[in-house]
Amino acid sequence: MTLIKSISGIRGTIGGHVGDNLTPIDAVKFAAAYGTWIKQQRQKENYKVVVGRDARISGKMIQNLVMNTLIGQGINVVNLGLSTTPTVEVAVPMEHADGGIILTASHNPKQWNALKLLNDKGEFLDGDDGAKILDIVEGDTMVFADVDNLGKITKNDAYFDLHIIEVLDLPLVNVKSIEESKFKVVVDGVNSSGGIAIPLLLERLGVHVVKLYCEPNGHFPHNPEPLKEHLTDISNKVVKERADFGIVVDPDVDRLAFIDENGDMFGEEYTLVACADYVLSRTPGNTVSNMSSTRALRDVTEKYGGKYEASAVGEVNVVKLMKKNNVVIGGEGNGGIIYPELHYGRDALVGVALFLSLLADKKMTVSQLRKTYPSYFMSKKKIELTPDLDVDKVLNAVEEHYRNEKLTTIDGVKIDFAESWVHLRKSNTEPIIRVYTEAKTQGEADTLANRIIAEITEIAKL
Template identity: 60%
Template sequence: MTLIKSISGIRGTIGGRAGDTLNPLDIVKFTSAYATFIRRSTAAGGRQATNTIVVGRDARISGDMVRNVVCGTLMGMGYNVLDIGLATTPTTELAVRMSQADGGIIITASHNPRHWNALKLLNSEGEFLTKDNGNEVLAIAEKEDFEYADVDRLGHYTEDDSFNRRHIEVVLNLRLVDAEAIRKAHFNVVVDSINSVGGIILPQLLDELGVSYTFLNGKADGDFAHNPEPLEKNLGGIMGELAKGGYDLGIVVDPDVDRLAFIQEDGRMFGEEYTLVSVADYVLSHDAGNTVSNLSSTRALRDVTLKHGGSYYAAAVGEVNVTTKMKEVGAVIGGEGNGGVIYPESHYGRDALVGIALFLSSLAQKGCKVSELRRSFPTYFIAKNRIDLTASTDVDAILLKVKDMFGAEPGVTVTDIDGVKLDFADKWVHLRKSNTEPIIRVYSEAATMEEADALGKKLMQVVYDMQ
């Protein structure tokens, strides 16, 4: 059983002993620390407090239990709770801003399996906390430096299920979403919403866009039909359905609908990495500008950006790192290679609904098949491997040795803002400790999958030899 406390929140498996898993005692402590941080930062920033925290959740089986503990704790801290119910991560982010709340908590473990859950923490802009903010929350939790409200200052509880509708309206009103062209294209799609909140909101979006659809795993009961991470090895069902013919596209989301993958009309993967590349190409064809993705994302975004006359920038892995860099360089589009599209005209958060609407707009305007669109982009292959960690593994020491070992080689560029990335002329490999699992992620990219995987395995062996 596992409990991971990080700057991005608290994440763990359900059940077990306090301190070892995501259980009610630790949920209370961490929620109390977050509420204390919000109160202090609101006062320090001179912002007029609304004394409200938004809470949304995906459809995980443990969601009710976690939500009840979170909401009760927030009320005990003197905060009013605006519970928006079953909602996507981007919906909850938008709800914070729309309601002018002081912050928000998203109850979701994203792509983790069904026995996991987590608390993702938002500021008053509906954006994830910075590293410094996250560390402050962790410090408050460690010291248990919080105080609960007396009986006359307890918070109140309100439910509001209108934000799915309001989220869809935001998407439909985006300047580059060509709803008329999409409706005229009469698309027929298959959607795998992996038994979570995508099965609630995506039918509403597709209805508005005039798209015909068939849903797989559409019941939002949290009993995931397969591993919920939208990778090819987990998507045999929808790929097989597409291969039967008669569909224009397959759409896959993760349980909290911030990641997005497409399947071609022939049943083959469009490529999770190419979700952002394709949407960026469409946006850049209308609005010149810069782009940002994280260090573990494909070089194809750089190539597409340069083609349109913009500049490409890389950020450390993590949504807040990407959005911070996007603001710094004025990026018109950005995101992460795991299928996360961040479009500032909507909000600074990964949003699969925005990605779907922009992708369908591009496809409708071009009048081509999804497979033809994929062939129009530079071709790279990314191998995604992992090294499981033990309690005694000194990750920092290992990464430093890797940096020293390869840094002196001619033609190798080393980036160490997030783990260690080695850039060669025609390939790269990135090693970093995961924020969400006890592993080292080893991502590598090259002109063929065989070459990419060989490069990743080579670095994995280097690590194994060090232990």
């Protein structure tokens, strides 16, 4: 099985051997390293960390280990219990906390879990801070409090409501228009915390909600990554219910995908495109997405006179470039919406509210809306890593082979052709090389991906 330690946190499969999997000892060590880092940031009387989790079967166990480790270091904990990644991000500054931890492995299957780490702004740690925590883990320099200085755990169940209030108070969220539109929407919450948060938001907006897999028991009814091949149930449900569209989120509710009224995918890449279209139409400005995201965002941004720029993959990289370029909206093509007016984190709740506002304004069906955007098609494939596969060697060989094309190497290798592109990079969350391509047709995108994979296979043999 697998344990992945990176600057963004620790992620692994439950059970097995210490150091090879996400065992209780690994969870405690990493939580203690984070707590040590928190206390190194500034000398003060009291420290506070917000902790929440998705509905994974292992969630309660990991959360109890993490919270009790922190109070053992004299750090007070605000326990949100079952929560979402963006809800914890919103809660950190509202609580005036020193940081936050979300227990979730995002789109990974149920055997996985992870500790995602936040700073005092409720944003993911940057590379420097993440590296410091890894050094603390390796150096085994964690210190714990004596018996008179232990921290305390306080439960707070209000943050779903508080998060929703923050979303509804945004000037661009047109609550009245959404209510008047009387939408009917099917929600697939993949039996995690999105099955609570998204219906609550929709009900506050006067939307008729049809729930599908909204029982937060951690038993994912399908692969939790919101891709077309995993979403046949909601596609059928939307058509059967004659709903206006369907909403799909991943287990920790930072990714968002839509199904149109015909049961077809709106396109996970086009979640950000549509939300950006709405925001830019009212507040023109710049946008950012990562290098593995569709060119359609660039096209929409330029239509409104703004500037588009691509960052390395990873939310922290997107946010850093968003701040530098003073963008009005950004995110990742995997359905991650980052709207700085609320906070600098991927947030499916704000994405839903912006999309509904756009739909109410346009007064058209979801399939009609999709046709208003430039059409690009993506292929998302992967190569499983083996111990004998030298990733750096492979990427260097690809770079050399395509040296006469437009190359970007800030994150793996991206090759921009005139009518298509391919991006190769080692995943931060799984032991794989991701192979993403985009072209004017699905066939061209798939052919390009398969050609590159065949080339990599040949390189690996050398």
